[in-house]
Amino acid sequence: MQALPFATMAFILYVAAAIWQGMTLFRRVPPRQGMVRLIAVLGLLLHIPVAIKLVGQSPGLLPGFSTSATLLMAVAVNVLLVASLFKPVLNAGIALFPLAGIALLAATWLPNQGGHTGLKPGILLHAVSSALAFAVLAIAAAQAVLVGLQNQALRHHHIRGIVQSLPPLTTMERVLFELVWAGIILLTLSIASGLIFLDNLFAQHLAHKTVLSLLAWIIFTTLLIGRYRFGWRGMRAVRWTLGGCGLLVLAYFGSKFVLEIILNR
Template structure:
């Protein structure tokens, strides 16, 4: 299978889904969530076989940078599509869908290496929980950006445009904290399973990932405690969510990017 043409078509579908959802948010077109889900689902149906192909080219537990980010973005898109059936999170796709498509193009053109390792049930649990934690927190970060825009618009009495298209701020914040709660629980499972089932973390260049993941967990857990004890919300919640998301991105992809892309190691 030639990966690049399929990746290009997936990118087009993802971009079309993101564009329509973005234009509907700006009230330039009517909201059509079914159309957006259909376009993104078609993109995902092209995305998943390519991920499987890339993983098959570099078998092992620790895929390289481009394969890893493509795999994680496939999970993120899937989580957005499923969650959007129950919660108003489809707007997160405005950012996530194009990133997924670009990552897929990069992976199709630059297949990455993998560290060989057996896939035991414990390691599988760690891999799945890590992917789901990343996906959930990525969606929370996108949700936080929208909450921040909505908060600033309302503060300056700008009630047209995006603000009119979004659910009420209280609903947006509730969904944000639900996503953070789910992300923290999944990240907890990922960290605990990593300690239980992975050995020689320093030899595997995973020490940085562990430290950064724990830092992200502490930031997001602090946000939840602040919400419960002190009623944190608004821009404070936005900043803490984004900070946790940044640390998690660095944990999962930072060193892989430096070692494989910049240094060619």
């Protein structure tokens, strides 16, 4: 299988889904959520075989930076599409769909390095919970950006444009905190399974990921406590969510990017 044509077609489909949803948000076209989901699903169906091929080409069972990125984005797109059937989160695809396409295209060009490790059941639990935590919290980050834009527009009394297209701010914030709750549960499972099943979670090659993941966990936990104890909402919730997600991105990709892409090790 030639990965590049599949990746290119997936990228085009992802971008098309994001553009239509973006135009819907700005009230340029009528909403077609079913069509957007279908286009994104077609992109995902092209995405998955490329990701599987890249994993098969990894020198070890632990994929490198580019393959890890495209795998996590595939999980994020899948979670978003499923969640959008029950919650108004499809607008998050405006950011996630193109990022998934870019990650997929990049993975077909960048060197694919990896380390050797065994996927025992406990390690598999850690890997799956980590991927799901990242996916859910990535959606939360996109949701937080929309909440921030909506909050700023309402503060300046701009009630046209995207404010008219989005659900009420209270609904958007409720969905944001539901995503954070789901993400923190999965992140807790990821950290706990890592402590139990990995030989040394604070080894040199894992220490940064462990510390940053713990810091992200503290940020999200503090946000939830602040929400239900002190009524935190609005831009404060947005900033804390984006801060926690930023730490997770550094935890998952920071050292891999430096070692594999910048230093080419």
